[in-house]
Amino acid sequence: MTATATGLPSAEVTRPRTVLVGTMFASGAAFMAFIGVVLVYVSSRAQAQAADIEWIADGTVELGPSGFVFATLILSIFTVQWAVQAINNDDRKNALVALLLSALFGAAVFNQLWFIMNDSGFSLSANNAEFMFFVVLGTFVAFMISAVGFVTLTFLRALIGQFGPRKADSVAAAAFYWNTVVAMYAIAWYVIFVTK
Amino acid sequence: MFTTGFKFFFGIGVALVTAGALYGYTSGGNHMGPVSLGWKGGVGEHVGYGVLVGLGVTAMGIALTLIFFRDADPADQADYMGVDDIAPTMPVTGSHWPIVGAFGAGTMAVGLVLNTAVFITGVVIIGLVAVSWTMDAWADRATGDPVANRALRNRIMAPLEIPAAGAAVVAVGVLAVSRILLNVSKLGAVTVAGVVAVVILGIGVLAATGSLKFNRHIVSALGVLVAVAVLGGGVFAVIDGEREFHPHEVHGSESHDDSTDDSHDDEVDEDHADDDSGSDGDADADHTDGDTDSE
DSSP, X not given: OOHHHHOOOOOOOOOTTHHHHHHHHHHHHHHHHHHHHHHHHHHHHHHHHHTTOXXXXXXXXXXXXXXXXXXXXXXXXXXXXXXXXXXXXXXXHHHHHHHHHHHHHHHHHHHHHHHHHHHXXXXXXXXXXXXXXXXXXXXXXXXXXXXXXXXXXXXXXXXXXXXXXXXXXXXXXXXXXXHHHHHHHHHHIIIIIIOO | OOOHHHHHHHHHHHHHHHHHHHHHHHTXXXXXXXXXXXXXXXXXXXXXXXXXXXXXXXXXXXXXXXXHTGGGOHHHHHHHHTOSSOOOOOOOOOOSHXXXXXXXXXXXXXXXXXXXXXXXXXXXXXXXXXXXXXXXXXXXXXXXXXXXXXXXXXXXXXXXXXXXXXXXXXXXXXXXXXXXXXXXXXXXHHHHHHHHHHHHHHHHHHHHHTOSOOOHHHHHHHHHHHHHHHHHHHHHHHHHOOOOOOOOOOOOSTTOOGGGTTXXXXXXXXXXXXXXXXXXXTGGGGGOXXXXXXX
């Protein structure tokens, strides 16, 4: 049903950037929630070290696979920004490819994280270190799921032609949230896998 | 040059990062730790330091984003869109989906603790909310006429929503009431069922004869109250568990009758599994007491 066909007045043009500004604040809140979880991890680790308790044994958590996750996420930053640039240039074809690639990178991250969790041989009930390992990575996975969902929804909306140079807000918002989630992993990677 | 939003959030960010560094030094941080994020020295108390610095970095990130988009200023947006004046933000229609969505999320959380069926119910609620809310958001912007938008939305969604809502109400109602009846005593179950049936019949008679004038708002409020009572009672009954059943002991297998045994519940059979070792497993069925019938 279109306004032209029915004679009804057409809807007013949506004010730009409101979605983006809203997403920005939501991303800030999500980032702080993740920081909180990481801080609990860091605090628990410091307490264990102060009590001379081994936190994570050498060789159980490898840097290599977690680095591949980080590399995958860095690649996804380029693809998600490619989508924003393409939609601003009214290049829907490239925008769709870029969004789909970003979502696929997200799926690859799930696969790699699943490998890391299995490879570590950790158990939720073993000790505090292993429990906190799953808490931090599990929280990241939850945020990653929401980011992949956001990008997938944006892809579907782009597929049916809802975006263009004058209406690229949601694509930029999805990219902003995606980049925030990548920043979350950067922190988790440094805290868990680099400094152990 | 610098927008108001940028100045505000950047100022907050600088203040928080500074506060974080000070807190780090006053809570045991040493050397360059609090100003190098722990790279060269200790940061002091981790959680407080991390929260302050994290908030500061987040505020600075928001400040940088705001300056890129010029605080979403109307004049700048009009320039961005190539028009003289920007249209005012169109208010969206009030929606009850956030409340239903929150209920779905709560149901999922309760389901994780109680059982899978409750969890799946929560997932289904969330799915329905996602679809319906999306349709609402689309319909709000379909045309410039709110009445036409509402009619358009209902034309698409009502054939799906009304049967689904009816089925859900019946299913949840049956499940919740059955749990309540299994929770209360045998006499209580009969009393509750009887009183509810009489009340429903009475209201029906009064409505049919026109003796009772219904106010739409009062009926809605009563409906919500009854729904909350039934659902709350059902949840409480699930948590509290079923009442204790005391089936009669088996005295032999001569009274066995297969044609009437199928309606008896498994717990009765299990209770008598040992007793029935020398006879047909269904032999106890004739000896169950009235408790099972009340179910």
